Amino acid sequence: MARRLRPVGIDFVGTAPVRLVFEREMSAAPEQVFHALAADVSGWPRWFSAVTFARAAADGTGREIRLRGGTRFEETVLVAREPEVYAYRVDVTNAPGARALAEEWRLTPHGTGTRLRWTFAADGPAPFRFLIGLARPGLGRAFRDAVRSLDRRLATR
Numbered sequence: 001m002a003r004r005l006r007p008v009g010i011d012f013v014g015t016a017p018v019r020l021v022f023e024r025e026m027s028a029a030p031e032q033v034f035h036a037l038a039a040d041v042s043g044w045p046r047w048f049s050a051v052t053f054a055r056a057a058a059d060g061t062g063r064e065i066r067l068r069g070g071t072r073f074e075e076t077v078l079v080a081r082e083p084e085v086y087a088y089r090v091d092v093t094n095a096p097g098a099r100a101l102a103e104e105w106r107l108t109p110h111g112t113g114t115r116l117r118w119t120f121a122a123d124g125p126a127p128f129r130f131l132i133g134l135a136r137p138g139l140g141r142a143f144r145d146a147v148r149s150l151d152r153r154l155a156t157r
Helices: 030-038 042-047 126-134 134-156
Strands: 019-025 051-057 062-067 072-082 087-095 098-111 111-124
Touching: 019 051, 019 126, 019 134, 030 042, 030 087, 030 111, 030 134, 042 051, 072 098, 111 126, 111 134, 126 134
Parallel strands: none
Antiparallel strands: 019 111, 051 062, 062 072, 072 087, 087 098, 098 111
């Protein structure tokens, strides 16, 4: 059953009760990475294996995402500042327990490539927060694998 989450702004990424932050370096330039994140939303399933469906919605100010296992998200883009930051919040989901969710992808030039930092910010009751903490290694692995796959994909373009 889908439910509406608490609407949060970009400041939630820095103040959320649960913040998981992951970083990786990529050989692709920030502009290429930003394009893959923000402009080619429908391309996410080709490099992020947890994502089975992705599409821009609401004239590009929203997104619809489906994950393996059936989790669905309707999102609002909070920031799309090329090539530095792409962030969104979850408005509606069928994921249990969450009260608020937001994600930020921050891109920083690193040599000829990019340092990519992903922040997963969440709020929910204590059991939800505990489970998100337990999920940290899996989310880190998913991020690492997605970044590696995206970097390979961008290198062939």
